[in-house]
Amino acid sequence: MTSARPFVPGAEAVPTAAPARITMVGVTKTFVTPRARVDALGPVSLEVAEGEFVVLAGPSGCGKTTLLNLIAGFEPPSDGEILVDGKPVTGPGPDRVMIFQEPALFPWLNVLDNVAFGLRQHAHLSAAERRAIAEHQLELVHLEGFARAFVHELSGGMKQRAALARALATAPRALLCDEPFGSLDALTRERLYAEIQELHSRTRRTVLFVTHNTREAACLADRVLVLTARPARIKRVITVDLPRPRDFYDARVSVLAGRILAELRSEITENRGRNDERDQAGD
Amino acid sequence: MSETKQAIRNISVLAAFLAAVLLLWQAVSSLALLPSYAFPSPVQVGGRLAELAVDGSLWPSVRASLVRMALGFSVSAALGLLLGLAMGMSETVSTCLRSVFLGLQTLPSAAWVPISLLVFGLSDTAIYFVIVMSSTTAMAIATADGISHIPPVLLRAAQTLGTTRRAMSTRVVLPAALPSIVTGIKLGWTLGWHGVVSAELIKSSVGLGFLLHAGRELNDAAQVIGVMLVTVFIGLTLDRLLFAAVERRVRTRWGFAPAVTRA
Numbered sequence: 001m002t003s004a005r006p007f008v009p010g011a012e013a014v015p016t017a018a019p020a021r022i023t024m025v026g027v028t029k030t031f032v033t034p035r036a037r038v039d040a041l042g043p044v045s046l047e048v049a050e051g052e053f054v055v056l057a058g059p060s061g062c063g064k065t066t067l068l069n070l071i072a073g074f075e076p077p078s079d080g081e082i083l084v085d086g087k088p089v090t091g092p093g094p095d096r097v098m099i100f101q102e103p104a105l106f107p108w109l110n111v112l113d114n115v116a117f118g119l120r121q122h123a124h125l126s127a128a129e130r131r132a133i134a135e136h137q138l139e140l141v142h143l144e145g146f147a148r149a150f151v152h153e154l155s156g157g158m159k160q161r162a163a164l165a166r167a168l169a170t171a172p173r174a175l176l177c178d179e180p181f182g183s184l185d186a187l188t189r190e191r192l193y194a195e196i197q198e199l200h201s202r203t204r205r206t207v208l209f210v211t212h213n214t215r216e217a218a219c220l221a222d223r224v225l226v227l228t229a230r231p232a233r234i235k236r237v238i239t240v241d242l243p244r245p246r247d248f249y250d251a252r253v254s255v256l257a258g259r260i261l262a263e264l265r266s267e268i269t270e271n272r273g274r275n276d277e278r279d280q281a282g283d
Numbered sequence: 284m285s286e287t288k289q290a291i292r293n294i295s296v297l298a299a300f301l302a303a304v305l306l307l308w309q310a311v312s313s314l315a316l317l318p319s320y321a322f323p324s325p326v327q328v329g330g331r332l333a334e335l336a337v338d339g340s341l342w343p344s345v346r347a348s349l350v351r352m353a354l355g356f357s358v359s360a361a362l363g364l365l366l367g368l369a370m371g372m373s374e375t376v377s378t379c380l381r382s383v384f385l386g387l388q389t390l391p392s393a394a395w396v397p398i399s400l401l402v403f404g405l406s407d408t409a410i411y412f413v414i415v416m417s418s419t420t421a422m423a424i425a426t427a428d429g430i431s432h433i434p435p436v437l438l439r440a441a442q443t444l445g446t447t448r449r450a451m452s453t454r455v456v457l458p459a460a461l462p463s464i465v466t467g468i469k470l471g472w473t474l475g476w477h478g479v480v481s482a483e484l485i486k487s488s489v490g491l492g493f494l495l496h497a498g499r500e501l502n503d504a505a506q507v508i509g510v511m512l513v514t515v516f517i518g519l520t521l522d523r524l525l526f527a528a529v530e531r532r533v534r535t536r537w538g539f540a541p542a543v544t545r546a
Contacts, residue, residue, distance in 0.1 A: 074443075092443045096443070098439070098440075106459070117441075118445055167444070
């Protein structure tokens with residue numbers, strides 16, 4: 001949890017404790033509905049070190065989002081254990097802030113109040129201090145001119161940047177990103193890659209980032225976990241030791257993206273083979 | 284600028300239409316198909332209203348109805364919000380109350396009058412009871428519906444940002460359901476206004492409903508129609524004054540298209 005140190009003017013956010021270590025041991029998730037039973041995940045075991053940037057890459061619908069939802073504490077795992085710094089996850093908490101595919105900004109608040117939303121949990125902050133933090137976060141994502149704007153007045157990219165600012169204002173120890181840039185145009189996205197790398201190197205938060213974009217994975221990750229088709233398991237771990245900051249169009253990033261893509265392609269082909277076998281066995 | 288022009292045009296069109304209706308009414312009544320105690324002309328209605336205003340019987344009744352409405356509706360809105368919130372937050376509460384409330388909504392306001400007289404006697408409490416029973420359920424259901432339509436991702440966003448379970452309802456659930464709540468309150472206002480006039484019709488010595496009733500006793504259709512017009516006018520004006528501005532603000536904030544209704 002965040003320590004109750006007094007707010008220092010000019011500090012970029014709430015004082016942060018050390019980044020989180022995330023551990024998953026034999027985690028599975030099965031959804032049972034009246035119409036179907038879906039094995040979405042696992043078993044998955046993984047360890048994300050303090051301050052590490054881990055990208056989960058996998059085919060669409062493989063259970064990547066489910067994995068993040070479990071770590072975020074929105075749903076309990078069917079089996080296995082999820083630990084943050086050795087303590088089991090029992091529910092959502094501001095030490096692990098999730099950034100969703102959609103911005104999920106609150107339409108009844110203006111942009112500044114959205115960014116300040118999570119700061120209410122810090123009882124030691126006055127209204128003026130919350131405001132100052134939120135304004136600073138808006139500057140970091142270049143939205144300082146839109147503090148008073150309503151949410152629907154922002155473009156898609158601006159909304160997602162505001163959502164990023166809202167998550168970062170609370171100084172979470174881990175960021176869980178569920179394809180946050182998926183719906184953005186290429187130019188906006190590339191700028192955000194630079195910003196998120198800069199941010200990560202400055203603040204050293206633990207980041208778990210889900211995507212099916214292989215170049216995005218290669219550009220951002222310290223480590224890429226390639227997942228299998230549903231139920232998702234870890235198929236391959238690729239460590240990325242390219243120097244940072246990385247350019248999205250760097251040749252080495254491209255080569256690495258190619259490797260990740262090859263893994264994904266082979267997974268899709270193998271999975272199709274497995275499904276065919278299963279179908280034949282069922283006949 | 285063109286918006287103002289459009290508004291002026293709309294008001295002129297409406298005024299012309301209402302004038303035409305009045306003229307037609309005057310023309311038909313001058314044919315004397317029905318006796319004037321059953322079908323008065325607009326001039327007679329206007330004259331009677333002026334008399335009522337001058338002899339001091341109109342204003343105390345308007346005030347009495349408005350005061351009853353203000354009190355009864357405040358209770359009913361608070362109850363409706365709380366019940367709606369409980370229904371929205373709990374599947375069990377919703378299962379218990381939803382069909383009961385939908386059933387109660389099929390009762391016209393006037394159907395609450397006999398039982399409220401039996402229980403509360405000839406008191407103002409009987410009128411408050413009718414107002415509350417007429418409008419609470421609609422507001423509760425609108426609030427519950429608004430809550431059930433909140434995008435789940437907004438709730439999750441609030442949770443992941445550290446909103447406690449206790450703070451959820453005031454910081455997230457009620458504000459997120461606001462558009463639907465405003466609609467429910469507008470509807471509740473109209474139903475409550477039905478309730479107060481219905482109750483006064485049968486029990487009261489002052490109030491718009493009482494004036495309607497007195498007009499019938501005296502075979503005075505001019506008074507009846509005049510008071511009906513006053514009732515409509517007050518209901519409409521308060522809707523515009525109290526709720527239109529709130530609704531417009533909510534719509535602007537959420538980025539909804541402007542409301543179609545205007546006048």
